[in-house]
Amino acid sequence: MVERLNEVLETAQLLVVMGKGGVGKSTVTAALGRLLASTGHRVLLVEIDPRENLHQLLDVEPSDGAVVRAGPNLELQHLHPRRVLDDLVAERLKFGPLARRVLASPVYQHFAEGAPGLKEAAVLGRILRLLEGHGPKGQEVPDVVILDGPASGHGVPLLAAPQLISSVIDSGPIGQMAQDIECFVKDAHRSAFVLVSLAEEMPIQETFELIDLMEYQLSREPACLVVNGLYPPVEKGIPYPSGDSPEGRADSLWRARSQINQEQLERLALRWRGPLLKTPLVAVDRGPVLIELISQTIETQLETH
Ligand SMILES: Nc1ncnc2c1ncn2[C@@H]1O[C@H](COP(=O)(O)OP(=O)(O)O)[C@@H](O)[C@H]1O
Ligand SMILES: [Mg+2]
Structure with missing residues (x-):
């Protein structure tokens, strides 16, 4: 299974990292980026969370829409989905007075904000065009784009939106683009999904729901699950410090969290038999x-399977 994951990571042009907010999506995005960049892939990380933070993880200046170099073979870009959609509409309307009128009209404002997944689909459209060599002038074509996806719930509408749009608008440039994106996200040779979770009850529950939704709306499975933030396992035979000392309280917390992690991993194993990567909670x-530590853990697991 992990052998197949190696193949997916080697060849996919788009990796979408999804999961509930706070589970480590951006951390995993950056770590996978580092790893793929270190093996010679030209990687572009794309972030759409309005609270831009990938740059902090990689210690570079914020992007605010610009492409920022974050290391050899590694670049990152923060995109505002609404701005991407507006640009797309303006471009289709040849940037003329009509474009300005449409963009300012209440009908468009309402449509752009209200249609589920529309803005995010525009981001996918932009990524697809970049990968096909039709990106903004001067922007290098990456081998792979890793999209730090929206929190789950928004994730599947994002992926289902192109299908919805192409079923409503079946002709013209927007209809064509929606069809192209739909083919792209359904094509297991070109795109792959990485689901990140914590080994805790609610995030695991959400992961199951996300797997079901992906199956239902896209007929696809994730390429792998990453269980992040795992407490180090409790080693047998280590004496307990006294319960009412600070060390004792930290020790009890560690044992309790570690126990929850183990139970949730067992629960996950009953449902998910595909590739699984485990990344520890590190005191950094x-x-x-x-990012380097998480990237190394992933690399080791990919090598030793
Ligand atoms: N394995 C880990 N070990 C230690 N800290 C982590 C780990 N994964 C994530 N974090 C920290 O948890 C916080 C949330 O991670 P982040 O990747 O930003 O989550 P998300 O993008 O899912 O909201 C960050 O401050 C990050 O530094
Ligand atoms: Mg994030």
């Missing part, structure tokens, strides 16, 4: 050291 603040 957000930043390049954390």
Whole structure:
């Protein structure tokens, strides 16, 4: 299974990293980026969370829409989905007075904000065009784009939106683009999904729901699950420090969290038999050291399977 994951990571042009907010999506995005960049892939990380933070993890300046170099073979870009959609509409209307009128009209404003997944689909459209060599002038074509996806719930509408749009608008440039994106996200040779979770009850529950939704709406499975933030397993035979000392309280917390992690991993194993990567909770603040450590753990697991 992990052998197949190696193949997916080697060849996919788009990796979408999804999961509930706070589980480590951006951390995993950055770590996978580092790893693929170190093996010679030209990687572009794309972030759409309005609270831009990938740059902090990689210790570079914020992007605010620009492409920022974050290391050899590694670049990152923050995109505002609404701005991407507006640009797309303006471009289709040849940037003329009509474009300005449409963009300012209440009907468009309402449509752009209200249609589920529309803005995010525009981001996918932009990524697809970049990969096909039709990106903005001067922007290098990456081998792979890793999209730090929206929190789950928004994730599947994002992926289902192209299908919805192409079923409503079946002709013209927007209809064509929606069809192209739909083919792209359904094509297991070109795109892959990485689901990140914590080994805790609610995130695991959400992961199951996300797997079901992907199956239902896209007929696809994730390429792998990453269970992040695992507490180090409790080693047998280590004496307990006294319960009412600070060490004792930290020790009890560790044992309790570790126990929950083990139970949830067992629950996950009953349902998911595909590729699984486990990444530990490390005592390091957000930043390049954390990313390097997580990237190394992933690399080791990919090698030893
Ligand atoms: N394995 C880990 N070990 C230690 N800290 C982690 C780990 N994974 C994530 N973090 C920290 O947890 C916080 C949330 O991670 P982040 O990747 O930003 O989550 P998300 O993108 O899912 O909201 C960050 O401050 C990050 O530094
Ligand atoms: Mg994030």
